[in-house]
Amino acid sequence: MTAKKGKTIEAVWSGTWVADRLGVSLEDGTGTGTGGPALEELLGLALRRNPKRAHLLVSRVLGKHVPQSPAAVYAAGYGLGERVRELLGDEEAASAVVLGYAETATGLGHCVADGLGSAPYLHSTRRPVHGVEAAGGFEEAHSHATSHLLLPEDPKLLAGSGPLVLVDDEFSTGNTVLNTIADLHARHPRGHYVVVALVDMRSPADRDRLVAFAEGLGARVDLIALASGTVSLPEGVLAKGQALVEQYEAAAASRGSAPDPAPQRPEGLNPGWTRVDLDWPAGIPDGGRHGFTPAHRAALEAALPDMAARLTAALGDRPTRVLVLGNEELMYAPLRLAQALEASGAASAPVEVRFSTTTRSPVLAVDDPGYAIRTRLVFPAHDAPADGPGDRYAYNVHSTAGAGFDAVVAVVDSAGDTAELRTGLLAALAPHTGRVLLAVIPSYVPDRQEPIMTEPQHGPLGEPLRGPAFSSYAAEDVGWLLQDLSDVELEAPTEEREEAIQAGGAHYAESLPVEFQPSPEYQQLYQSALTASAARMARAVGTVTETVLAERSPSPVLVSLARAGTPVGVLMRRWAQARHGLDLPHYAVSIVRGRGIDANALRWLAAHHDPADVVFVDGWTGKGAITRELREALGEFEGFNPEIVVLADPGSCVETYGTREDFLIPSACLNSTVSGLVSRTVLRSDLVGPADFHGAKFYRELAGADVSVAFVDTVSAHFEEVAEAVDAEVKELLAADRTPTWVGWRAVERISEEYGIHDVNLVKPGVGETTRVLLRRVPWKILAQRGAGADLDHVRLLAEQRGVPVEEVDGLPYTCVGLIHPRFTRGATGADGKAVAAK
Incomplete structure (x- = not known):
């Protein structure tokens, strides 16, 4: 039949299978006066597993x-x-x-x-x-x-x-x-x-x-x-239809396969998928969930040819049959992309473009010419649906007769761009086509301050950056709610940064220190420290994760504070997966002392997850400055729990932790090479606008020295052996009084006065913070707890290399404290020729 302007609708089934078995039939209406197509030209019949209606x-x-x-x-x-x-x-x-x-x-x-x-x-x-x-x-x-x-x-x-x-x-x-x-x-x-x-x-x-x-x-x-x-529905058709569905599904199960067994993938075909950047225009919603105006429509029409060209380029050698596959409610945008791709193909080289979408509805697949649903793909939901996890379906995507699609373009919105998408839908598609492309459209974030009937003034927030394009972690390990500033020159010599910061002319987040490159001796020390403390770390990871699952949420959304918190977030995610089969979302966001948390990142999280499920994660507490900063920053946002969780809480600043011991967390020994090759976060007005995420750099050039994945693998390998100890420890913690005492903050204030610093921001307590001082700042001296052992080996080595004295003292609640003296001068140097503070 012809729908409009010569566009022919294909006949793909005879429609007899359901009629022959159940007596269900379609009866065309008469006297409609529409002059339209016959009913059988538009519809076919199938059976579905639904207690309310058997036919579809x-x-x-x-x-x-x-x-x-x-x-x-x-x-x-x-x-x-x-x-x-x-x-x-x-x-x-x-x-x-x-x-x-x-x-x-x-x-x-x-x-x-x-x-x-x-x-x-x-x-x-x-x-x-x-x-x-x-x-x-x-x-x-x-x-x-x-x-x-x-x-x-x-x-x-x-x-x-x-x-x-x-x-x-x-x-x-x-x-x-x-x-x-x-x-x-x-x-x-x-x-x-x-x-x-x-x-x-x-x-x-x-x-x-x-x-x-x-x-x-x-x-x-x-x-x-x-x-x-x-x-026409005969009497008893619902029960008969359900019995027929059960019969066919049981037969498939007895064969040891699903109704749609995956064929062997032809040799030489890429088993994965490729992401294509559509360059979706800012301000255009992904669909009509929150409204879609004529102005949006006009903007989309103008952008379609360029997006179709990007798809064509990504497809490479033009395939002869392409399927553009939308996703549940996301139908219009993929349809228009498919239409534009079809039109561009007609104008250049012959290409057959088809369009369909995935669905929630479970339908029986029967490979018979008289049945409407010949094949189906089954995969888990990948967009954190409100009704919980479950299966989703794509029908008639592949053919057992071999006349399948040369390429499939899967189009999803960013809320569905998850790890489950890659292990689910994309993995299900790969065996059935020569190539799979993934196109992600930004999920529109409503702004109640701007009425929908006017032209949109601001585009939607960006999407999480993921490896391997940004960071060396796997894409499912973490999504970075940051903007990529890798091409921007941000590094400055440590001495110049310190002088500018202390003079009040710059903020520490406006530039980056030159990335520390460890000597062979220091790398060996890091490896020794990791070997010695991996099991201890695994136990702390298990303890904090189990406490979160018991007290905060059975399905938390982990949000680590980049970048020290990110390895901990990755490890917590791995623990939840290994022990409970949970696949927790994990994002990294920026928080800057004195400037607050990235508000746009919070808005993105609120638009994609229930804020009540968000759990903020960091590596350790020092004096609790970031803990306070987070609580104050979240005061402007509803629904988020401001209580941070950490691996180690030596300052007694939080209620949820893995341990309150100040022990060496090996990831503190290094910079980007143990944190996915990602820099510290950057917040500078000429680089980060009102609608932008904070920035960071991806140091691809340091890949040869990267130990990020090896670090989490080493710690994860100890999960099983510490599980029993974790269970016992969590049981005790849940019954204990864990009210923060802020003993660390009082110690920092005392040290600040005692050493004449008078600025608590220049006192960096704990092994992790002291290590940061030695790697990034210009330290004055290190205070070490008298008798501290191997946990401080790397601190002593770094202090020796920097010409910084280590002073053993009594009465510290921390293993060590790093001091930055306020009277910094560039003229004074230490034994290694680097500048130190003059007293």
């Missing part, structure tokens, strides 16, 4: 279960929008708002809004978004996932009096439409509703019920569909 109407033109020409998919919805505009007339159409249904009709509703012309668009969602108040909600009784939320950025979007156009892929009973209209009409009554669908499958009784409902409201309700008809 599978659309050929929706772009959900069946790969289809993107031009045909777009034309079906656009044509319906044109018919709505004809019905309303120009005056009413100018004040209309279009509402689509998640997940299936999100893209269709977009297309209807395009055909209507100047109407803003919103679709319902099953993804709660922190900070966005629902403007309505309703239930879809027969759906696999029922609850719908309406989350417009502009509360006035649904408050107008103009026509409301409701778009769904099919109308079966009309219950969903009635629930929606009832909810919205009670909030904001209006006089005209237009219901739009690809197919109208209601019974005569259901049609009469909608008419009576509209009369009761005192409102006009019009209905537009491409085709109409009914589904």
Whole structure:
């Protein structure tokens, strides 16, 4: 059949399989007067595991279960929008708002809004978004996932009096439409509703019920569909359908495979996937979850050719068959990308582009020409859904007959760009195609201060940087909520930095020290320290992780303070995975003494996770300055717990820790080479704007000296042997009084006065902080606890190399303390020729 402007819809099944086994049939409506396609040209039948409805109407033109020409998919919805505009007339159409249904009709509703012309668009969602108040909600009784939320950025979007156009892929009973209209009409009554669908499958009784409902409201309700008809369901079909599904799935299980066994991948094909940067324009939402205006649409239209060109370039030698695969509610953006790719191919070289999307709905796959769902891929959810983990599906992506796709472009929003995506969907796709590309569209972050009806002024926040493009950690180990400043010259000699900082002309976060390159002797000392303390570290990692799981959240979101906290966050994530099978999200953010935490990073976290689940992680406490800084910074943000968790808390500044002993954490011995090759974070006004994350550098050139992964591997190897001790220790800690005493802070104040420094920021207590002083600052002297042993070997070596005296003292709550004298002069030098403070 022809949908619009010569775009042919493929016939991919005969539709007889369900009819032959269950007696279910499609009966075309008569007298619709639409002049549209016959029902069997638009629909097929399949079976699904659903206690409410056994059958599934599978659309050929929706772009959900069946790969289809993107031009045909777009034309079906656009044509319906044109018919709505004809019905309303120009005056009413100018004040209309279009509402689509998640997940299936999100893209269709977009297309209807395009055909209507100047109407803003919103679709319902099953993804709660922190900070966005629902403007309505309703239930879809027969759906696999029922609850719908309406989350417009502009509360006035649904408050107008103009026509409301409701778009769904099919109308079966009309219950969903009635629930929606009832909810919205009670909030904001209006006089005209237009219901739009690809197919109208209601019974005569259901049609009469909608008419009576509209009369009761005192409102006009019009209905537009491409085709109409009914589904003939014999008695007992629900039970028979469920039994048939169980029979086929049991048969597949007895064969020891899923219904869709993966073929052997042809030799020579890349088993992985490639990320392609779309350069998605700032300010354009990824879809209609929070509203999509005509201005957004115009901006997207202008950007599509360039994004299609980027996809074409990434595909390389032009394949003959390409599938653009959207993701659940994310349908419109992938559809438009597929349409642009299809158009560019038609203008240059022949390429067959098809479009479909993944779904939540579990459908039986039967490799039979008479059945609508021939094959399926099953993979875990990868976007932290509100209804918890579960399986997701992609249908008809591959073919057992060998006529598959040469390349698949998977398009997701950034909320779904997770480790589960790579081990789930992307891994499932790889065996079935020559190439997999991943295109990530930034998840739109609503800003209540700017009404959605105006042109957007600011783009969405950036996405986490991940290895190997940024950092040497694996992509799933940590996402860095930073901007990459690797190409910016930020390093300054240590002496110049210290002079500028103490003179008040610079902040320590405005530049970077030259990265310390350890001598062979120091590298050997680090290795010895790691060997000696790995089990001790593993025990502390286990203790703090188990305490977090018991007291803070069973599914925490780990947010380490870059960069000292990041190796600890990676280790905590590994412990949770090894002991509990949990795959915890982990991000690294910047916090700067005196400047606070990166507010944009917090906004990103709040938009993608429940703030109550966020747990801030650091390596250790010194005097507690960052602990205080975090608490003060979070006062402006709702929902976050300001209590930091650390591996070691010698200063007694926090309640959740692995130990309160001041022992050597080997990662403190080095800089970037044990922290993913990432620098300290940078906050400078000429580099970091109001809408930017803080910055950092990735020292790719130091890869030969990198021990970041080896460090966490070495510690992780001891998890099993310390597990029993961890369990006992956690049991004691949970029953103990762990109220912070801040003994470290009092000691720092005493030392500051006793040594005439009078600035607590120049007193750096603990092994970790002392090591930092020796590596990054110009130290004056080191105070060491009398009798301290091997934990201070690296400190003594560094002090000797820097010409810094080590003074043994009594009464320290720490193993050692590093002092930076305020009367720093560049003229004074130590034994190694480096500058020291003059007293």
